[in-house]
Amino acid sequence: MTNRLDLPEITWHRVSPRYIVVDVVGGLVFALIVVGAGAAVAYFTGLTWLWIVVAAVALVFVIALALTPRRVRSIGYQLRDDDVLFRRGILYQRFVAVPYGRMQLVDINRGPLDRALGLSELKFVTAAAATGVVIPGLAEADAEELRDRLVALAESRRAGL
Structure with missing residues:
Protein backbone atom coordinates (compact mmCIF):
# COMPACT_ATOMS: atom_id res chain seq x y z
CA MET A 1 0.00 0.00 0.00
CA ARG A 71 15.27 21.07 3.00
CA VAL A 72 15.88 22.97 -0.25
CA ARG A 73 15.88 19.73 -2.25
CA SER A 74 12.45 18.92 -0.79
CA ILE A 75 10.88 21.98 -2.45
CA GLY A 76 9.11 21.20 -5.71
CA TYR A 77 6.15 22.00 -7.91
CA GLN A 78 4.22 20.35 -10.71
CA LEU A 79 1.83 21.86 -13.24
CA ARG A 80 -1.07 19.48 -13.70
CA ASP A 81 -4.15 19.68 -15.94
CA ASP A 82 -6.34 21.63 -13.52
CA ASP A 83 -4.01 22.87 -10.81
CA VAL A 84 -0.46 23.48 -9.68
CA LEU A 85 0.81 21.19 -6.95
CA PHE A 86 3.45 22.50 -4.53
CA ARG A 87 5.37 20.64 -1.85
CA ARG A 88 8.01 21.42 0.75
CA GLY A 89 9.35 20.08 4.02
CA ILE A 90 11.27 17.12 5.38
CA LEU A 91 9.72 16.19 8.69
CA TYR A 92 6.54 18.23 8.33
CA GLN A 93 5.62 17.97 4.66
CA ARG A 94 3.22 20.41 3.09
CA PHE A 95 1.38 19.66 -0.15
CA VAL A 96 -0.82 22.37 -1.65
CA ALA A 97 -2.88 22.05 -4.83
CA VAL A 98 -4.07 25.39 -6.18
CA PRO A 99 -6.65 25.28 -8.99
CA TYR A 100 -5.74 27.61 -11.85
CA GLY A 101 -9.18 29.25 -11.86
CA ARG A 102 -8.82 30.25 -8.19
CA MET A 103 -5.55 32.17 -8.59
CA GLN A 104 -5.93 35.88 -7.99
CA LEU A 105 -2.34 37.10 -7.86
CA VAL A 106 0.93 35.82 -9.30
CA ASP A 107 3.89 37.87 -8.15
CA ILE A 108 7.69 37.71 -8.51
CA ASN A 109 9.98 38.95 -5.73
CA ARG A 110 13.75 39.29 -5.80
CA GLY A 111 15.82 40.10 -2.73
CA PRO A 112 19.37 41.47 -2.99
CA LEU A 113 21.05 38.08 -2.58
CA ASP A 114 18.51 36.49 -4.95
CA ARG A 115 19.32 39.11 -7.60
CA ALA A 116 23.06 38.55 -7.16
CA LEU A 117 22.55 34.82 -7.80
CA GLY A 118 19.99 35.29 -10.60
CA LEU A 119 17.11 33.84 -8.57
CA SER A 120 13.50 34.83 -7.99
CA GLU A 121 10.64 33.92 -5.70
CA LEU A 122 7.23 33.26 -7.26
CA LYS A 123 4.20 33.90 -5.09
CA PHE A 124 0.61 33.13 -5.96
CA VAL A 125 -2.46 33.54 -3.79
CA THR A 126 -6.14 32.76 -3.89
CA ALA A 127 -9.04 34.19 -1.91
CA ALA A 128 -8.30 31.61 0.81
CA ALA A 129 -5.40 32.85 2.92
CA ALA A 130 -4.20 29.32 3.71
CA THR A 131 -3.39 28.55 0.08
CA GLY A 132 -0.84 31.29 -0.46
CA VAL A 133 2.13 29.53 -2.03
CA VAL A 134 5.68 30.80 -2.40
CA ILE A 135 8.13 28.96 -4.65
CA PRO A 136 11.61 30.26 -3.79
CA GLY A 137 14.85 29.78 -5.68
CA LEU A 138 13.63 29.82 -9.27
CA ALA A 139 15.93 31.08 -12.00
CA GLU A 140 14.75 34.53 -13.14
CA ALA A 141 13.78 33.35 -16.63
CA ASP A 142 11.96 30.30 -15.23
CA ALA A 143 10.05 32.44 -12.74
CA GLU A 144 8.91 34.87 -15.43
CA GLU A 145 7.91 32.04 -17.77
CA LEU A 146 6.03 30.25 -14.99
CA ARG A 147 4.29 33.49 -13.97
CA ASP A 148 3.13 34.14 -17.53
CA ARG A 149 1.93 30.55 -17.93
CA LEU A 150 0.05 30.58 -14.62
CA VAL A 151 -1.62 33.89 -15.44
CA ALA A 152 -2.70 32.59 -18.85
CA LEU A 153 -4.02 29.35 -17.34
CA ALA A 154 -5.83 31.26 -14.58
CA GLU A 155 -7.47 33.61 -17.09
CA SER A 156 -8.61 30.76 -19.31
CA ARG A 157 -10.07 28.83 -16.36
CA ARG A 158 -11.92 31.89 -15.01
CA ALA A 159 -13.28 32.62 -18.46
CA GLY A 160 -14.53 29.04 -18.69
CA LEU A 161 -12.54 28.23 -21.82
Missing part, protein backbone atom coordinates in the same frame (compact mmCIF):
# COMPACT_ATOMS: atom_id res chain seq x y z
CA THR A 2 1.50 3.36 -1.02
CA ASN A 3 1.03 6.59 0.82
CA ARG A 4 -1.15 9.02 -1.16
CA LEU A 5 1.30 11.85 -0.49
CA ASP A 6 4.20 9.97 -2.08
CA LEU A 7 2.70 10.68 -5.53
CA PRO A 8 5.08 8.38 -7.44
CA GLU A 9 3.62 9.31 -10.83
CA ILE A 10 4.59 12.98 -10.47
CA THR A 11 7.85 14.41 -11.75
CA TRP A 12 8.68 17.38 -9.53
CA HIS A 13 10.28 20.56 -10.83
CA ARG A 14 12.98 21.50 -8.33
CA VAL A 15 14.27 24.89 -7.28
CA SER A 16 17.78 25.97 -8.20
CA PRO A 17 20.60 24.51 -6.09
CA ARG A 18 21.89 28.10 -5.78
CA TYR A 19 18.96 28.73 -3.43
CA ILE A 20 20.91 26.80 -0.78
CA VAL A 21 23.31 29.75 -0.60
CA VAL A 22 20.44 32.21 -0.09
CA ASP A 23 18.87 30.07 2.62
CA VAL A 24 22.19 29.42 4.41
CA VAL A 25 23.22 33.09 4.36
CA GLY A 26 19.82 34.18 5.67
CA GLY A 27 19.91 31.57 8.41
CA LEU A 28 23.49 32.41 9.30
CA VAL A 29 22.77 36.13 9.64
CA PHE A 30 19.76 35.40 11.84
CA ALA A 31 21.79 32.93 13.94
CA LEU A 32 24.61 35.43 14.43
CA ILE A 33 22.16 38.10 15.62
CA VAL A 34 20.36 35.79 18.05
CA VAL A 35 23.50 34.11 19.42
CA GLY A 36 25.36 37.42 19.56
CA ALA A 37 22.54 39.07 21.50
CA GLY A 38 22.37 36.10 23.87
CA ALA A 39 26.12 36.14 24.37
CA ALA A 40 26.05 39.88 25.09
CA VAL A 41 23.33 39.40 27.71
CA ALA A 42 25.26 36.49 29.26
CA TYR A 43 28.47 38.52 29.33
CA PHE A 44 26.98 41.66 30.86
CA THR A 45 24.83 39.87 33.42
CA GLY A 46 27.59 37.48 34.44
CA LEU A 47 25.16 34.56 34.64
CA THR A 48 27.07 31.35 33.95
CA TRP A 49 23.99 29.25 33.18
CA LEU A 50 23.02 31.69 30.41
CA TRP A 51 26.14 30.64 28.47
CA ILE A 52 24.75 27.09 28.39
CA VAL A 53 21.50 28.42 26.89
CA VAL A 54 23.46 30.41 24.29
CA ALA A 55 25.50 27.29 23.40
CA ALA A 56 22.32 25.21 23.07
CA VAL A 57 20.73 27.82 20.79
CA ALA A 58 23.93 27.92 18.70
CA LEU A 59 23.83 24.12 18.40
CA VAL A 60 20.21 24.25 17.17
CA PHE A 61 21.20 26.79 14.52
CA VAL A 62 24.15 24.63 13.40
CA ILE A 63 21.86 21.62 13.00
CA ALA A 64 19.28 23.69 11.11
CA LEU A 65 21.96 25.04 8.77
CA ALA A 66 23.30 21.53 8.20
CA LEU A 67 19.82 20.40 7.12
CA THR A 68 19.36 23.32 4.71
CA PRO A 69 20.53 21.49 1.55
CA ARG A 70 18.09 18.64 2.20
